[in-house]
Amino acid sequence: MKRTIAIQVGAISFIDEGVEQVLDTFQEKAGINALFLATHTFDRGTGGRQIEGFPFPDHGVQEYDRDFQGGNFAETRREFYRNTFIRDFRAPGWDTAGRDIIADVLPEAKKRGIDVYCWINENPYAPISRYIPNFALVSEIDPWGRRTGTPCFNNPDYRNWHLSLIEDYTKSYGISGIAWASERQGPLGNLIGGGWNTRGIGCFCDHCRRLAAERGIDVERARTAYRELSRFFTEARKGERPRDGYFVTFWRLLLTFPEILAWEKFWTDGLHAMFAEIYGTVKAIDEKTKVGWHVMHLNSFSPFYRAEQDYAELAEYSDFIKVVTYHNCAGGRFQRFIGSLHESIFRDAEPEESYRLIYRFLGIDEAEWSELPRAGFSAEYVARETKRALEGVDGRCEIWPGIDIDIPSGRGMTLDISDGTEGTPDGRDESPKDVEGAVVAAFEAGAQGVVLSRKYSEMRLKNLEGVGSALERLQTG
Ligand SMILES: [Zn+2]
Numbered sequence: 001m002k003r004t005i006a007i008q009v010g011a012i013s014f015i016d017e018g019v020e021q022v023l024d025t026f027q028e029k030a031g032i033n034a035l036f037l038a039t040h041t042f043d044r045g046t047g048g049r050q051i052e053g054f055p056f057p058d059h060g061v062q063e064y065d066r067d068f069q070g071g072n073f074a075e076t077r078r079e080f081y082r083n084t085f086i087r088d089f090r091a092p093g094w095d096t097a098g099r100d101i102i103a104d105v106l107p108e109a110k111k112r113g114i115d116v117y118c119w120i121n122e123n124p125y126a127p128i129s130r131y132i133p134n135f136a137l138v139s140e141i142d143p144w145g146r147r148t149g150t151p152c153f154n155n156p157d158y159r160n161w162h163l164s165l166i167e168d169y170t171k172s173y174g175i176s177g178i179a180w181a182s183e184r185q186g187p188l189g190n191l192i193g194g195g196w197n198t199r200g201i202g203c204f205c206d207h208c209r210r211l212a213a214e215r216g217i218d219v220e221r222a223r224t225a226y227r228e229l230s231r232f233f234t235e236a237r238k239g240e241r242p243r244d245g246y247f248v249t250f251w252r253l254l255l256t257f258p259e260i261l262a263w264e265k266f267w268t269d270g271l272h273a274m275f276a277e278i279y280g281t282v283k284a285i286d287e288k289t290k291v292g293w294h295v296m297h298l299n300s301f302s303p304f305y306r307a308e309q310d311y312a313e314l315a316e317y318s319d320f321i322k323v324v325t326y327h328n329c330a331g332g333r334f335q336r337f338i339g340s341l342h343e344s345i346f347r348d349a350e351p352e353e354s355y356r357l358i359y360r361f362l363g364i365d366e367a368e369w370s371e372l373p374r375a376g377f378s379a380e381y382v383a384r385e386t387k388r389a390l391e392g393v394d395g396r397c398e399i400w401p402g403i404d405i406d407i408p409s410g411r412g413m414t415l416d417i418s419d420g421t422e423g424t425p426d427g428r429d430e431s432p433k434d435v436e437g438a439v440v441a442a443f444e445a446g447a448q449g450v451v452l453s454r455k456y457s458e459m460r461l462k463n464l465e466g467v468g469s470a471l472e473r474l475q476t477g
Pocket residue numbers: 140141152153154155203204205206207208209
């Protein structure tokens with residue numbers, strides 16, 4: 001069976017270093033046979049060079065791309081975008097050097113037997129509303145009636161925009177597949193916070209109100225509920241302790257307003273309906289083009305978020321799932337999430353008292369609390385998450401764990417990752433052995449592929465070579 005060795009790479013790397021040179025490096029150092037080419041992203045974390053404050057790796061242009069904007073790094077063909085008003089979203093010239101990155105990379109990749117996946121990052125971490133004309137019209141509406149900075153999956157213009165983009169990519173080039181990522185969660189998750197949360201609490205737009213009413217959810221009670229819940233979280237974060245304590249008061253709100261959980265589920269179902277629609281659209285055009293998803297890192301840390309990610313259900317509309325198992329940066333990220341719980345619903349206790357309980361809930365067994373940013377998570381974690389996903393999908397789709405190569409990590413991680421920055425340079429320094437261990441663990445657990453993450457422009461070459469060593473080790477047994 002062919003093992004997929006994919007790497008996430010932005011247009012900037014091919015522009016800075018040259019198509020042939022980058023592909024040579026990929027093949028020689030890491031046996032790479034697939035690209036997750038960041039063709040559509042507004043997120044510097046996947047589309048740009050190294051993020052500010054962190055040292056540059058030993059390749060590429062050594063200058064921060066502070067003016068990164070992002071957008072579509074390929075040509076936008078007007079005929080595909082008739083059913084959406086969003087048509088003007090090409091990444092600007094300073095990001096693309098005027099090039100169509102798919103047309104630039106695909107012929108050379110094909111010649112070498114390397115598959116090209118269009119890696120589409122739906123992340124609203126950048127202020128897209130600033131770049132795309134009228135974008136605010138597709139944004140979510142919060143319980144006070146305010147527009148937010150994040151788009152609504154139930155808005156037809158937004159939905160059709162992504163379906164149009166996917167049709168454009170699928171029909172125009174001969175790509176191997178679509179890899180689609182959305183690092184977003186529902187309104188309850190956004191309030192719980194801890195990273196991967198956006199500011200907006202939604203969505204109560206006309207489309208959502210109608211769909212929710214069809215489900216029998218009382219929309220006005222849901223709005224009231226989320227205003228109350230939002231007030232609870234704001235006061236809790238200020239340390240204003242309710243008479244009966246933080247957790248009991250939170251639970252009482254859930255009992256008083258069953259609409260809280262109903263609306264959270266409604267939001268997540270909207271995202272998964274988007275997955276299903278994208279999958280069907282691609283298959284209607286070409287059965288052979290593969291479709292898969294990125295399941296974000298929060299899935300490793302939050303029992304609440306994990307409960308909403310059912311692999312058995314995802315398998316219904318997936319050819320592959322990239323399960324994020326970034327072990328090296330996991331320690332700091334886990335602390336960030338647990339720390340956030342202790343600023344609100346768990347505020348009556350300390351993180352040191354709860355983290356082992358969360359370990360048990362999630363089947364994790366990693367370092368002591370104080371050691372976590374320096375220790376990271378182990379290769380065993382990669383193996384466990386891989387196995388859990390494989391059991392979940394039960395052979396109906398492939399599992400390609402995301403492997404951490406030099407993702408910024410550390411203490412003092414900011415709670416707001418909206419500008420694509422996170423961590424501090426005092427985090428864990430990754431070694432080639434760490435990378436090798438994670439890749440071996442993924443394959444020995446039964447993975448059909450791996451996705452080297454988060455982007456080539458932040459990876460050091462010696463750590464990329466760790467992938468090559470892993471493949472040798474696996475071959476010789
Ligand atoms: Zn909406």
